[in-house]
Amino acid sequence: MTTAPPDSHPPAAPPSTDVEALRREVATLREESSRLRRMLDTAARIAWSHDVRAGGGEPVAPAWQAFTGQSLEAFGNQGWLTVLHPDDRAGALASWADAVAAKRSFSTRYRVRRADGVYVWMLAKGTPVLGLDGEVQEWVGTCSDIQDQCLREERAAFLARAGELFSSSLDAAATLATLANLSVSAHADWCLVDLLHEDGHFERSLVVTADPAQLPLATIVRSLSPVPRDQPVYPPSVALTTGRSTLVPEVTAPLLEAVAQDANHLATMHQVGMRSLLTVPLMARGHILGALTFIITKSGRHYxxxxxxxxxxxxxxAALAVDNARLLQGARDAIRLRDEFLSVASHELKTPLTPLSLKLQVLSRAVKAHPDSPLAPVIEAHVETGHRQVRRLTELMNDLLDVSRISAGTFRLQREAMDVAALVREVSARFAPRFALEHCPFTVDAPESVPGCFDKPRLAQVLDHLLDNALKYGAGTPVSLTLTADGAAARIRVRDGGIGIAPEQRSRLFERYGRAVSERHYGGLGLGLYLTRTIVEAEGGRVSLESRPGEGAEFEVMLPLQQA
Structure with missing residues (x-):
């Protein structure tokens, strides 16, 4: 029999009250843990944990499995990455690796593939649980559904981008092509563009598919006509005829049979494999311009x-951009028709001027043959007036022809060696009688010779316009024409003391049909200074204006004497 050593006592059993308290504490912790897990399930779509000590990861069941359809076995060893969108996997793994290395919380966005195959944007957050030794014992986190928020952000950015692209092009075809390609890359597998033209005929103008392998099928789809029936049910036809939208969340076989226009149409729609569809009209200023159809064929997503x-x-x-493009094209067509009319009218009006000028010359010779006749001075004065008006009308016709040439891109210069000073004196001599008739003191200051290489008739046309402008707006005031040369450039200045020009009107003077005064008080077509600027700039020079209201105006033409 063994006896206990002195002063030795068996260990005392804990009081029953301490055991019960410990059991209650454990039960409370379990209940609290269960409550926290239920809260996580309520607050987030997916809750997950990664037990570092156990060396594995386990999402809180059943959320992960129910959402992704991935088994717990497939989840481990970074298997969770396989249900992320391929474009998001590298970023998600990098965020996780950075957080593990730094032992800190992380937050990142990525798309998770739902069990039905549709990707959903998630906001993933994780935080480490540290032990007393400062090491990570466990990671816990959540994945919250932010699909609606991301879609709103994507759509706002998409609309802003589309608006920029639409505003950068005033070509209707380019606008619609941009729209279709943008839509297919972001919001649809197919995009159909149908147009209603101003003459009333329908056209399927564009079909875009996201899958290059489907391009032959896209060609077949484009060949199908959107022409509606008497009571249209085919969504593009409905939009084109009534301006109403159509939303089909799930396309079914009976629906395809109901909307098909014929057997070929039905077979093609089955071949496309439509799952969801929506059609919206293109409308601007109350008019139907066309229809857009978006189709989903691959994913499980539904509109x-x-x-x-x-x-x-x-x-x-898109409709606003297309409408603007059509309005611009209409304006261009109208301008083209106007220029064509002016060109034809100029030729037709010049035709009777030639025999009229010849008749005046014959009459002039006849008068000179009878200088003693008392009617000779009167007839000669009338003949000279007729010559002057014929020349003026010819100049106007030539201006209109020049404008037509500029619009058509056929305006050309024919340069030759010439003396600018001699041309200035020649044109001035021709204008001298007109200045005398208007009681305008006219002075000319030019050096003996200024050689250059220019289109002589065009340069004479510039001088004609400048002097004619001075004569018209500076009538009764001194007019001066000055030519100077500094070796590199020739400068022609024409100054009058007439009504002057307000600063805000100066830029308009050099535009086509630009005027600074009312046409009721001053005649002309508003083309002289426009043609002056065009000719001078074609010669490599520039024209400028200095003027104040009531103090006259000075036009300066600078021409380089060394032509490239």
Missing amino acids: GDEDLQFAQELANL
Whole structure:
């Protein structure tokens, strides 16, 4: 029999009250843990944990499995990356690696593939649980559904980008091509663009698919006509005829049969494999311009009311751009027709001027043959007036022809060696009688010779316009024509003391049909200074103006004497 050593006592059993308290504390902790997990399940779509001590990771069941369809076995060893969008995997893994290395919380966005194959934007957050030794014992985190927020951000950015691209082009075809390609890359697998032209005929102008392998099928789809029936049910036809939108969240076989225009149309729609569809009209200023159709064929996503609202906003932007492009094209066509008319009219009006000028010359010779006739001075004065008016009308016709040539891009210079000073004196001599008739003191200051290489008739035309302008707006005031040369450039200045020009009107004077005064008080077509600027700039020079209201005006033409 063994006896206990002196002063030795067996260990005392803990009081039953301490055991019960410990059990209650454990139960409380379990209940609190369960409550926290339920809170996580309520607050986030997915809650997860990674037990570093156990060397594995385990999402809180059943959220992960229910959302992604991935098994717990597939989740481990970074298997969770396989349900992320391929474009987001590298960023997600980098965020996780940085957080592990720094033992700090992380937050990142990525798209998670739902069990039905649709990717959903998630906001993933994780935080480390540290032990007493400062080492990470566990990672816990959540994945919250932010799909709606991201879609709103994407759509706002998409609309802003589309608006920029639409505003950068005033070509309707380019605008629609941009829209279709943008849409297919972001919001649809197919995009169809149907147009209603101003003459009333329908056209399928564009079909874009995201899959290059489907291009032959896209060609077939484009060949299908959107021409509606008497009571249209085919969505593009509905939009083109009534201006109403169509939303089909899920395309079914009976629906395709109902909207098909014929057997070929039905077979093609089945071949496309439509799963969801929406069509919106292109409308501007109350007029239907066309229709946009967006189709989903691959993913499990279905269009909804928010998608329809977004498509309508996009269609409004596109319709405005298309309408502006059509208005611009209409204006260009009108200008082209006007220029063609002016060109033809100029030729036709010049035709009777030639025999009229010849008749005046014959009459002039006849008068000179009878100098003693008392009617000779009167007839000669009338003949000279007729010559002057014929020359003026010829100049106006030539100006109109020049404008037509400029618009058509056929305006050309024919340079030759010439003396600018001699040309200045020649044109001045021709204008001297007109200045005398208007009681305008006219002075000319030019050196003996200024050699250059210019288109002589065109340069004479510049002088004609400048002197004619001075005669018209400076009648009764001194007019001066000055030519100077500094070796590199020739400068021609024409100054009058007439009504002058307000500063805000100066830039308009050099534009086509530009005027600074009312046409009721001053005649002309508003082309002289426009043609002056065009000719001078074609010669490599520039024209400028200095003027104040009531103090006259001075035009300066600078021409380089050394032509390239």
